[in-house]
Amino acid sequence: MEALNLIESFIQTAETGSFSAAARRLGLTPAGVSKNVARLETHLGVRLFHRSTRKLTMTPGGEQLWADAGAPFASLQDAFARAAQHDGKPSGVLKVGMALSFGREYLVPLLGEFLERYPDIVPDWHFDNRAVDLIAGGFDAAIGAGIELTQGVVAREIARPCTIVAASPAYMKGRPLPAHPSELAELDGIARRSSSTGRLRAWTMRNQVGEEALAECRVRMIFDDPEAIAHAAMQGLGIAFLPTPHAAPWIESGQLMRLLPGWHAPISPLTLYYPNRKLLPAKTRVFIDFIVEAFRERRLAARFDAR
Structure with a gap:
């Protein structure tokens, strides 16, 4: 089993690219993973990684071992997992x-x-x-x-899913319903800031015949979480551009209404x-x-x- 522990430390390090990431997966310390890899290198007489303060890269010998041992080790892990099942049940x-x-x-x-x-x-x-x-x-x-x-x-x-435009019935009361994305510029809105880029999201809406139009509103506030945007919209604070998984429960309950039902913005x-x-x-x-x-x-x- 010691040999398996050493090879597992190597494979996890090869897959993740660092001793720290491998340690998190294995429940060990980075020093422990590094020591296991060093012991495997000593046993094989081959250096498996080039180590520097900035990064860890595999040597040709390490790449060869990963190619040869990765799939068989995964199969062995699967065999262990099946053997450990309770009465053949997933566990x-x-x-x-x-x-x-x-x-x-x-x-x-x-x-x-x-x-x-x-x-x-x-x-x-x-x-x-x-x-x-x-x-x-x-x-x-x-x-x-x-x-x-x-x-x-x-x-x-x-x-x-896709992104749609929604607002509370209270906010839209007395306001004309927009018929085109360009008309959203007359309404207050809750803008979304991308958590990855820090920029405000811009939405290009598309209808069923393939026409596209930029959708912009008067930015009243800026959030970085779609659920928070939905709750602010339900308070009547402005219109919201919401992914359908976040919008669906509130539209179905009547707390939000969909605007521009023929338009949507594609998302991943x-x-x-x-x-x-x-x-x-x-x-x-x-x-x-x-x-x-x-x-x-x-x-x-x-x-x-x-x-």
Whole structure:
């Protein structure tokens, strides 16, 4: 087992590009991972990494070992996982990343049914509006949009949301309903600042016949969270450009109304991400199947598609 521990430290370091990231995945200290890799190098008589204060890069010998050992080690891990299952049932801690409000609104309500089916799985769900690093973070899966596809990650589209314009009935009372995106310039709005770039989001709306138009409003306030924007809009503070997963519950309840129903702004598809492994652990496989089934049976993809 010691040899397996050494090779695992090497493989995780190769996949993540640093001792620190590998340590987070393995539950060790960076010094412990570095020591394991050094011991493997001594045992093989080959330097596996070039080390510097700024970065860690693999040597040709390290790249060869990764190419030769990566897939067999993954298969061995799968074999261990299957052997550890309780009576052949999926089990273990399932680490999943998701956006805060999306997870709370749509995924937490599914948790009871999931646990009833798979009582030996322990969900370890991480709620964060920032995109996770699936490999470096040691996640079994993630649900979101626009996550960069790195080596070893598979993306499976599960819905095509879009951005629409909404406002509270109270705010629109006495105001004419806009018929074209250019007319939004006469209305107060809650602008959104991109958390990644720090810039205000600009929206180009599109209708069903393919016409496009820039949509701008009088900026009354600026938020960086779509859920907060929805709540401000419900208070009658202005119009809001909202992704359909954030807008749908409030439009259905009547607390918001959709403006320009024939117009939308395309955004990245809602996607299920998971490691690209020949044999996924059973806990990950059943979670993927469960989410796909839930989206189909609850017609969430159709609910989010407001085109």
